[in-house]
Amino acid sequence: MDISREALLDALRAVRDPEMRRDVVALGMIRALSAEGGRVALTLNLTTPKTPLKEALEREVRAALGALPGVTHVDLSFDAEVSASQQRELPGIKNIVAIGSGKGGVGKSTVAANLAASLALEGAAVGLLDADIYGPSQAKMFAVEGKRLMADDEKRIIPLRNYGVKLISIANLVEDGQALTWRGPILHGTLTQLLKQTVWGELDYLLVDLPPGTGDVQLSLSQLVPVTGALLVTTPQDVALMDVRRAYTMFRKTHVPVLGVIENMAYYALPDGTRDYIFGEGGARRFAEAEGLEVLGEIPINRAVREAGDGGAPLVVAAPESPDAQALRRAARILAGQVRLQNMMVLPVL
Numbered sequence: 001m002d003i004s005r006e007a008l009l010d011a012l013r014a015v016r017d018p019e020m021r022r023d024v025v026a027l028g029m030i031r032a033l034s035a036e037g038g039r040v041a042l043t044l045n046l047t048t049p050k051t052p053l054k055e056a057l058e059r060e061v062r063a064a065l066g067a068l069p070g071v072t073h074v075d076l077s078f079d080a081e082v083s084a085s086q087q088r089e090l091p092g093i094k095n096i097v098a099i100g101s102g103k104g105g106v107g108k109s110t111v112a113a114n115l116a117a118s119l120a121l122e123g124a125a126v127g128l129l130d131a132d133i134y135g136p137s138q139a140k141m142f143a144v145e146g147k148r149l150m151a152d153d154e155k156r157i158i159p160l161r162n163y164g165v166k167l168i169s170i171a172n173l174v175e176d177g178q179a180l181t182w183r184g185p186i187l188h189g190t191l192t193q194l195l196k197q198t199v200w201g202e203l204d205y206l207l208v209d210l211p212p213g214t215g216d217v218q219l220s221l222s223q224l225v226p227v228t229g230a231l232l233v234t235t236p237q238d239v240a241l242m243d244v245r246r247a248y249t250m251f252r253k254t255h256v257p258v259l260g261v262i263e264n265m266a267y268y269a270l271p272d273g274t275r276d277y278i279f280g281e282g283g284a285r286r287f288a289e290a291e292g293l294e295v296l297g298e299i300p301i302n303r304a305v306r307e308a309g310d311g312g313a314p315l316v317v318a319a320p321e322s323p324d325a326q327a328l329r330r331a332a333r334i335l336a337g338q339v340r341l342q343n344m345m346v347l348p349v350l
């Protein structure tokens with residue numbers, strides 16, 4: 001007798017993605033599930049092609065199904081697919097993810113650079129648009145500072161590229177500091193150009209590094225394109241948290257789902273293995289819990305993070321196996337998972 005689909009799914013519900021803290025059925029990862037006699041076949045659909053969790057998931061899926069009475073063989077294959085936002089204004093771009101903060105200087109751009117490079121390391125096609133008019137720093141972190149942008153035959157901008165990330169910064173278009181004085185319409189026009197008249201090609205994720213706060217760029221972005229979701233970067237101090245709450249409210253008002261929070265400069269790791277919570281402890285977590293948001297990561301303050309960025313390579317590229325790079329790469333995988341969940345949530349009911 002064939003084993004019922006429900007029994008198989010029940011067994012699979014015991015397998016959790018350790019980073020998403022949800023099971024593989026809830027995450028929509030189970031495809032082509034079938035059973036014939038004691039032979040079960042299924043495909044596990046990964047969120048990013050090169051995830052290091054693949055082996056662990058394989059072991060757990062085999063163990064969970066193998067423990068079912070009657071199962072003699074598990075035929076498991078993998079595929080990977082980045083889900084796309086249901087609403088797409090730019091057909092080649094599956095997801096636009098905004099990265100915002102309340103206060104300036106909390107490390108939003110550094111986090112955005114590391115997330116973009118991490119997603120590329122995970123095998124995704126990634127673009128990064130630096131729309132931070134107050135401090136466009138992505139060109140420096142990707143070592144493409146001062147490089148001139150080229151246009152194609154149709155006068156569309158060809159993005160720069162490094163570490164597997166296609167990149168355009170507002171700094172590539174204008175003289176240093178010029179964009180600071182821009183207001184609504186000009187910002188809107190420039191953002192339109194960067195989003196819509198750029199040869200992005202096929203992208204799984206376009207990350208947009210926003211200016212801090214709740215200004216014109218944020219509003220323009222939400223008016224110009226459907227944004228899959230926003231990520232908030234904060235430090236643990238009360239002042240930063242007060243401002244991030246404002247940014248959170250703005251995203252909600254403009255109907256941009258908030259995918260989670262990253263606490264940057266969360267602590268300083270002392271040589272004896274203890275942590276010094278320089279800016280206070282657990283602030284982002286308390287904010288996230290109060291709002292029902294995920295914390296994607298708690299990134300320590302560490303000289304290596306700054307030095308890598310200043311040196312023209314995000315830490316995940318400069319020292320991919322270092323503990324802080326691992327924390328950033330993990331945050332990127334959880335972000336990919338949150339995008340997946342968000343896209344599942346807004347699936348139209350058939």
Ligand SMILES: Nc1ncnc2c1ncn2[C@@H]1O[C@H](COP(=O)(O)OP(=O)(O)OP(=O)(O)O)[C@@H](O)[C@H]1O
Pocket residue numbers: 101103104105106107108109110111132134135136137211212264265299300301302303304305306307309310
């Ligand atoms: N975790 C960290 N450890 C050490 N230094 C960091 C960390 N995160 C960011 N920095 C450093 O802090 C400074 C500010 O970071 P960054 O420019 O990314 O902040 P931002 O929030 O994007 O700022 P702005 O609002 O000006 O755009 C940079 O010099 C950066 O290298």
